[in-house]
Amino acid sequence: MSSIKKKITHLYWRAGFGISLEKLNQKSELPFDVTIQQLLKDAKKPDLLDFPLPVYEMASKEGITKAERASLRKKLQRENRDVNSSWVRKMVHSDNPLLERMTLFWHGHFALVSRNNSFVSKSYINTLRSHALGNFGDLVLAIARDPGMIRFLNNQQNKKGQPNENFARELLELFTIGIGHYSEQDIKEAARAFTGWRTNKKGAFDFSERHHDFGVKSFFGQKGNFDGTDIIRIILEKKQTSIFIVSKVYQYFVNEKINKEHVQRLAEVFYQSNYNIEKLMRTIFESEWFYAEKNMGTKIKSPIDLLVGMMKTLQLNLENQKSFLFIQKILGQTLLNPPNVAGWPGGKAWIDNATLVFRLNLAGYFFKTVNVNVTAKPEFEDKADKKMKAKLPATMNLSPILAYFAQFEEDLIFTNLRDWLLQSNLPIEKSEMDAFTKHQTKDDYVKSLLLRLMTLPEYQVC
């Protein structure tokens, strides 16, 4: 593949969820820098998850019976699942891939579990989306005031005289500066500063003077009548915070293995720009080393990467709402339900014998050449020991791909499809794949090759 196409697909996999064939060809006619600038520019457009929450509105009404409330709770859970699938659909259909990618990254960083409250889920997703490429300090502050996070990390219970340290601890350990760079006393003082940061019944942020500790706190060697905003400001004054965040960004976007020199330089940029996230991402995408061979095709796709990428490539429509959740559950990444506040460990941790076999068969399920024969574990709350089954009915629209290749010979179809779909080198020749592809018509060949390429272990990395 031409080197510019290779760079574009790499950029689009890391900054988004892959690129359509049509777009790849368009972009390859433009100077590469224009592509980068466009990607960053698009991500600046405000683009919130716009999802109606009729059931939530009903549930907040007073004066309904107990039975009505119980049935509402079920509907709320269903509505919450709809928030999940509409988020996945947004990742698939958005023409703003970097914003989608950054939002998913921040979801893993400021990990929140929201399993049955559609309002909390939606407002949390939109908190992330509003600041995904903005200022990191603003993002941390918005998270500290986010109704879902306040409840998830027990800041609702954090009151003057009876501090709850949960939020303060995670703020330091996971969200900003990292373990080993603060004392237990710092956590205690920070917790005091966040007392009274609550959420009201309508789910809005609410500062309660009654519960706030207005006394003097001493934090990171400074003394004052600090509140939460001050604590975040003081944490960001520490260069270590920029190093911690940049390391995580680097491992997610560039390579699991840290290059200290690159991280050092990026942290400097991030700190000097007063934690401007867009500036940080721009610097990464404009760096030559981002496109080095050793940084390409080395990242194991997360389940969401895999699903969204496949849905985009095949213009796939999952007909059954349940399929979204089933695939996420089986593969070990359910949006709004990370294992805990530390997010998903990622990398090789995605892979075990069961998840790998499902991943390799996923394209086969959609092409209906393989039957789904696995079940997902039941939820803890499920009444019986019943495992979740699904068939994954789906339709796809391959006509743009088929039209594009109509005039190509098989050899060219092979190299083009391979280079478009696989970010890792494939040591298998066309001739060796021929026994597994169909050759009656060109369409048959393209379809069967698509399926085979998406079944390869090489398709699992980007």
Next chain:
Amino acid sequence: MKRRDFLRNTGLASTSLFVPQFLSGFNRNGFHRNGKNLVIIQWSGGNDGLNTVVPFQNDIYYRNRPTLAIPKKKVLKLTDEIGFNPMLGGLNNLYDEGLLTVINNVGYPNPVRSHFRSMDIWHTASNSDQYWQTGWLGRYLDQNKSGDLPHTALEIDDALVLALKGQHKTGFAASNPAKLKRAANNPFLQKIAHHHQHDHEENVEYLYKTLINTQSSANYLSEQTKGSKTKARYPNTQIGKDLATISNLIARDTNTKIYYIDMGGFDTHASQKNRQERLLKQYDEAIKIFVKDLQKNQQLDDTLIMTFSEFGRRVKENNSRGTDHGTANNVFFIGGKLKNPGIFNEAPNLSKLDQGDLIYTVDFRKIYASVLKNWLGVNPGDILLDTYQPLDIV
């Protein structure tokens, strides 16, 4: 490691991967059994321990559970204080035969009442304010003391619990080895796994390695579970089928050392009685047959069965004839070589509660330490990452 080296090192380089020599090769080279099996049964959802091991002399119990308490005359009495739920007749016999240990009041400091977090804590053996990414049995596998085979630890399921995930090694999940074999061994996957032995980038290499391991283990396990199966008549329930699979594998002397079953449905916030008793009955009937089967195959002395749940339930029943999430709970051990069969420690103290919940007296990590040290023969500190005094269980 390059894939070529990996193939050489594990003796998989042969193209005739699935022929019988290979299978016998597994036994010859791969793994030396010390003959000990560990079977773990996880009750997901939080089993109500107080209606499982019932404090039938305790007025507080009866006062707090006006509709749910089990009448004294129905309790299967173990001591003059506590006895089993009437559904646990099989367990009652095991108790009489000295094949069962009940440990009361098991938990951990600062208990968490969320299923997910509490189960994570049980899986990883962390403190309640720590977030660990590896499971205790996964870290045991990491140590590599019992060989390198992917199915050293086997969960009878289509997905793997965190307990079995290590840093470098993971357990193996197969609800049905033959089914997994079909999914992992379509001709195309066989071809790509074995035809090419090029050098790959590290993560792609890891995927190929996992694929090859999955194919060979699925083949091996399905081969081992085929043919002359156990004659014992297991109940036609999920737990019955799962234990039958395990019994077949143990009887065939496979290389699997740790077996894991995840049994769900214990989250009984409403109408608890029927649901819990149905589950306990399923468990009891299946375990009863399983233990007899092991005895017949002379494997009971080499097998240890542990049953646990992520937490117990609130002492006081709620308004829906159910119970809400609680804290400390009982843990069962079954086996032929128990050091202290019977009731291991004091019954729950219902007059001293924390926010309506039992206060733990045995840290579950002491139980893990005992299993690791005295059953699996490894140093518990290396795996639990802290020092816990093993208990005198096995």
